[in-house]
Amino acid sequence: MDLKNNKLIIICFLSSLTGIALIYVAAIRMQPATIELKEINSNLVGKAVTTEGFITYKSSHPAGHFFLTISENDKKVQVPLFAGFMSELKKVGIGEKDFKSKARIVVTGTVDEYRGQLQIVPRKVEDIKIIRD
């Protein structure tokens, strides 16, 4: 490994670290857009959004997943809470029983489409807030 190569490695390594640091700063400063449930459509797939609605359907999966459907003015969107997410929720004292039918929740997450159905997939515990039972 010659001197020139070593310098190039250091330059590239440092610029990689700088890039990752800048992306991190951008990530913590960037807030997902708050939009109404009716505005969620397939054009938003992959984007992070915050929205709210009433729980109109819920179901448990043997693998530990918990699925909610939230609605607002006839518009329905699924909110899948996967097993890993549910165990994190349990650590802060929230379980399946806390998601009561007709409760109003605010959810932040990535819009996704699964088998033709729109979903909002929350990523961390703070992304789900039960605001009214």
Add this chain to the structure above:
Amino acid sequence: MLEILFVSLLGSSFGIALGLLPGMHINNVIPLILSLSAFFNSPYLLAIFVVSTAITQIFVSYIPSIFLGAPEEGTSLAVLPGHRLLLEGRGYEAIKLTVIGSVGSLIFGIIVITLLKDVFGYVYEISRPYIHFCISGVAVFMILSEKKAKKILSASLVFALSGIFGVMVLNSSVLSSKNALFPILSGLFGLSLLVANTSEKSKIPSQQGDSRLNISKIEMIKSIFLGTVAGIMVGLLPAIGVSQAATLVQLGGGEGRNFLVTISGINVANEVFSLISLFLVGNPRSGASVAIQTILGELSGWDVVLLVGVICFTSGLAAVITLYLGKKIPKFLARLNYKMISISIILFVSSLVFILNGPAGILILLTAISIGLTANYLGIRKGHCMGCLLLPSIMFFAGLNPLIISILRI
């Protein structure tokens, strides 16, 4: 019928252009293709366009990999053995080996997938809870395969850098995960190589005219078999890429001519399985299959028959075109200025990233190029940059995403 043939030919033409352009992959242009849906009479025609483009691109992409040293991720490990043959004046033989590997694997792959179609869904379901162990095992094996302590350390560093980079980008709101893959993969695997190429000058020696293959039939069949099995495993298991599978196969003793047959077999079997996996396991396993799912939704058995028919037709066409170009292109390349080609492609891809993803896309692209160049200058395999997908996948399948994202507050 005529419409299907016409759209297949159109897709093949597009696939040739994509395959010949270094740093370009069908994943880069899927948003563009989907935006053209208004120009197609039915969603099936758009799906046929995607399939024919994807298959042709795989066949043709060995030409820039071997002749320009400018591969995409799936063909990156083919550069070394292919280039060695090119420098021996056997560039056409290298291309012919990749075509034989691709066609052989297509035929063998369709037979294997048809025979075992009922098993895949079951294997997929029972392996899901253990996928993160499997992916971690592959990552460790890949890093240790560098053998020397210094290189193992370098590979660990690049894997960690790429992994943290992937976690930041794919789990944050900086860019939608759908759009983020373009700058990530283009930077890590395509543009970083082209940036490094701009400081090197390469010259292609005059090529031998014969089309003899210096590999035994038994070796060839063995390589096709290995490529098909490895390709199907890549298609079945999430986040295991072609380069990881090729690395494992290479560690098993494959090199030179038989490795070219194997890696091309992995690429084709993986793409065929990924497209059919929509029907078999209800999950898309490649960029093209995500596009097919978006266009057609759930696939019926007859949809699969139609798509396999298009794959077979397009593969035959792509094989003939690749062999033709593999003979003609080296003659033209001697006249071109490599540096200018590389710079033009870097500018083109960067502009595309800016148009599609804005300044955030450029930041991600530059970071990815830096990580890719770090791997280049450390003299380790580019496959370690796959940490950008492997680490987020390990986190996801281990159920660690909510915890890590909470800690990072992204």
